[in-house]
Amino acid sequence: MTLISQIIFVIVLAVPTYLIVKRIRQIRANILRGKALDRNDNSSQRWKTMLLIAFGQKKMFKKPIPAFLHLLIYVGFLVINLEVLEFVIDGLLGTHRVFAPYLGSFYNVAMNFFEFLALGVLVSCVIFLIRRNVVKVPRFTMPEMKGWPAMDGNLILIIEITLMMAILKMNAADQVLQAREVAGYHETGKLWISSALVPIMEMFDTSLLILTERGAWWFHIVGIMAFALYVTYSKHLHIFLAFPNTYYSNLNPKGKINNMDAVTTEVKSMLGMPVEAPAASPDEIGRFGAKDATDLSWKSLMESYTCTECGRCTSECPANLTGKTLSPRKIMMDTRDRIEEIGKGEGTEKSLLGDYITKEEINACTSCNACTEACPINIDPLGIILEMKRYVAMEESGSPASWNAMFANIETNFAPWKFAPSDRFNWADDLKNDKK
Amino acid sequence: MSDQTINVPTVAELQAKGESPEILFWVGCAGSFDDRYKRVTVAFTKILHHLGVNYAVLGPEESCTGDPARRAGNEFLFQMQAMSNIQLLDIYNIKKIVTACPHCFNTIKNEYPDLGGNYEVVHHTTFLQGMLNEGKLKITGGDYKGQKITYHDSCYLGRANGVYEAPRELLQSLDADLVEMKRCKTKGLCCGAGGGQMFKDAEKGDKEINIDRTEEAIGTGAKVIASACPFCMTMMSDGVKNKEKETEMQVKDIAEIIEESMGQ
Incomplete structure (x- = not known):
């Protein structure tokens, strides 16, 4: 027995x-279907973050x-x-x-x-x-x-x-x-x-x-x-x-957006500046920004599996609070669902942007970092939203018309508004004439 | 303030005389072109003169940092702007920058280093806090003594870069009654203009973000909403207008408030 x-x-x-x-x-x-990203630096800071945030649940106590x-x-x-x-x-x-x-x-x-x-x-x-x-x-x-x-x-x-x-x-x-x-x-x-x-x-x-x-x-x-x-x-x-x-948290100041080195190489050669030999072969680059889950970094994909759908991000998101479709939690859930689908070899005709996440959602983001601040385990929905905005802007030229106008203004007038660059210093005239 | 005429020095002028400024005042596009924020630029310039700071501006040579382009996804345009700005700053051998725009501040401080531009960058509130603590900037209190002021955190100053105390310390130096909104500091609600939103209409929703935020500010009973960012200034001013509170409530930049309250 x-x-x-x-x-x-x-x-x-x-x-x-x-x-x-x-x-x-x-x-x-x-x-590991995600793109490479180096997060192996600064290990003492990383251990500290893990002990405090995950083991110590510091951010939960808000x-x-x-x-x-x-x-x-x-x-x-x-x-x-x-x-x-x-x-x-x-x-x-x-x-x-x-x-x-x-x-x-x-x-x-x-x-x-x-x-x-x-x-x-x-x-x-x-x-x-x-x-x-x-x-x-x-x-x-x-x-x-x-x-x-x-x-x-x-x-x-x-x-x-x-x-x-x-x-x-x-x-x-x-x-x-x-x-x-x-x-x-x-x-x-x-x-x-x-x-x-x-x-x-x-x-x-x-x-x-x-x-x-x-x-x-x-x-x-x-x-x-x-x-x-x-x-x-x-x-x-x-x-x-x-x-x-x-x-593997992002240890940079929250306001910092990661630099796209592939773009730097191109911009440098356009400006006639010396270009260092690219470290990675160009075929590694794929597309600019993210259309599908596999265009995101492995860290974003890990975050999608880590998300426990508590919704603290969404409840602090200014866009969501005012009735927009954007929900940072949904961004994470969609990313996970999509990478699962890709993993099973299904939905080959689909993509994360378009079939799961709409442009309306990503265009509502104010990049205010309320979501990343609210997440008890340092998930970064903003990073995914940004990569999608990059895809739309650079691969599709499909940004909202007023953004395209803003881009054109920066290109021609060096300011996001339509003002003549020569007028840039006019504000000081008020001081010369002392019209307070 | 003084009646004397102020000539704002440009880096190019100083260069011609074989000089260079200790600190560059990066004005930013809003500070240069937006009628409302130009008054903040003027106020901050007056403070710089009052304190005898060895500063200069780029004047017509200044150009957008690229922040709105990058945040709207146009990395090419951002890097084009950033590279040419870095070239200019390096030609002029600029080491230290102060700016009244949290977006310019964040971009030059955090993002230019990746492209080879390394400068010591401070936001004007941090700069003024330093001057206050060193005893150079003296506050007489002025009209703000005992007045209810609420401070609206800029996301790019607060959450993005952890600057929460400098603006508050400056306001407290006025002996003002600083009242906090429920959503403040790390939990501060965005004005709605970050991430390139300033340059497009909001997506479909049931409310504008700046209205939500303005209602919260009104709820504090404050007479002044202090801000430290040109976009927040626009959004909060629009909100106050929308709620028809212009006669009861003002939106002011910290630089303006300090300029009005400086000792002679």
């Missing part, structure tokens, strides 16, 4: 692991209440995984609570701490569900959240609640079995939170209790493995990707 369950356990562990590894490779390959609840889930996630270690050893060796005899009274402290966290996760997830579905916090009910994204968010919360309930149920049944001195159920000491369920468990006979305890145990471990696999297909990947994503 134990042998069979050990074999089943190995399968329960191995099959999802295989699928998860396969999926991670797929995501990695998709991210909104203290969700930040606190999120922290509970986050700490719960990290710490309860230690308990999963015991689950795995038990499952493989056919033991039950293998650490209990070795850790003595500390085992009781640890288990109570885990239960406390499990309750914290449970309560937080319930509050989050209420925020999404009853209170209807505006950023969770915007157009891009209809359908699957809303379902995805709810499913993640429900799965986490169910997993935590399984732990508490298991511990409650276990405590009753200990009291009845059933063989194999080690003394754990009183587990305070699950004790609340003990009166219910006491109504069951021992065989049903063993079934309940084992059922909850199996449910928890199968659930965790299934959830881990589900995460790789959901918006929940931020729990892992937040770390590399913040490590």
Whole structure:
């Protein structure tokens, strides 16, 4: 009997692991479809950013209440995984609570701490569900959240609640079995939170209790493995990707736009300036700006997988706040959907700009950086919008007519408005005549 | 202020005399051509003279930094502008630049280095803050003492470059009652003109961004909206006009406010 369950356990562990590894490779390959970008400089600053922003969740605390609840889930996630270690050893060796005899009274402290966290996760997830579905916090009910994204968010919360309930149920049944001195159920000491369920468990006979305890145990471990696999297909990947994503953050001042070196080479030769031999071969350049997801940098693609659709960017975006179609979150979601599609070899006739994102959306951006400031894990929707504007301006000459007029003014009058360059210094005449 | 005639020196004039300025005042297109912002240029020039700063302007030789072109996606045009500006600045051996435009400030400071143009660039609010702290700039308080002023953060000064305190410190030196809008500093709401929006109509929506922002400013009860950017100035002034609050509320650049409040 134990042998069979050990074999089943190995399968329960191995099959999802295989699928998860396969999926991670797929995501990695998709991210690497992006263009090269060097973000390996300044590693001490990068580690610091990662520790502060991802590990320390610094930017989350701009909104203290969700930040606190999120922290509970986050700490719960990290710490309860230690308990999963015991689950795995038990499952493989056919033991039950293998650490209990070795850790003595500390085992009781640890288990109570885990239960406390499990309750914290449970309560937080319930509050989050209420925020999404009853209170209807505006950023969770915007157009891009209809359908699957809303379902995805709810499913993640429900799965986490169910997993935590399984732990508490298991511990409650276990405590009753200990009291009845059933063989194999080690003394754990009183587990305070699950004790609340003990009166219910006491109504069951021992065989049903063993079934309940084992059922909850199996449910928890199968659930965790299934959830881990589900995460790789959901918006929940931020729990892992937040770390590399913040490590590779843009460390420049937010106002700085990256220079297009390919353009520099051309401009220099047009102006008759000495041109250094290009480092990359010209065929690497492809097109100017981005029409499709593969024209974006790998970092933009990583960001699209990292985005957990919290919508803080969109709720601070001045364009979105005043009813324009632009939503920075939608830019990230579209980018992810499109690179997934490309990864599957589908939609070859489609492109990110046009089929997913419209010119109306990108043309509404004021480049104010409210979105990049708001993102708790340093995602940069502005970078994607800019690359698309570059494509439209340089490859299609399809910018709005008034922008084309502005370009023409700069070319001919060296100012974005139609004024004669010779009038540029007229303002000083007022001072000469002292007409204050 | 003084009645004396002010001759604004150009770098070319100084060069002819074998001199060069300590600091270049980069006026910017709005400061040169926009009627409203020309008054800010004049005010800042008066401050420079008052403080006896060794400065000069490029005058007719100045040219757009390329910021709106780059942000609208036209990298070619941006780099053409940037390269010729850098050539000019380097011919004149310019090392230090002050400007009253956060967009020019951001572009020259952060983006010109990639194209070989390296200068020490300060925004006029930071420059004035320095003068204030060094004791060179003296504020007498003037008309602003006790008056409610709200400061509208420019995105290209604030979030883009982390300059939040310089404008506020200058306003506080007036003994004014500085009232903050709810969305201020890192959470400041854009005026709606950044990223080339100044040069096109807004996309379809249910409200103009500058109206939203102006309503927020009106809500503070301030008599003055202080700004530090030519585009913000235009957008906020239009907003105040639209809300028919021109008699109760003024939009002023920090340079104008300081110029009015300087000690003799």
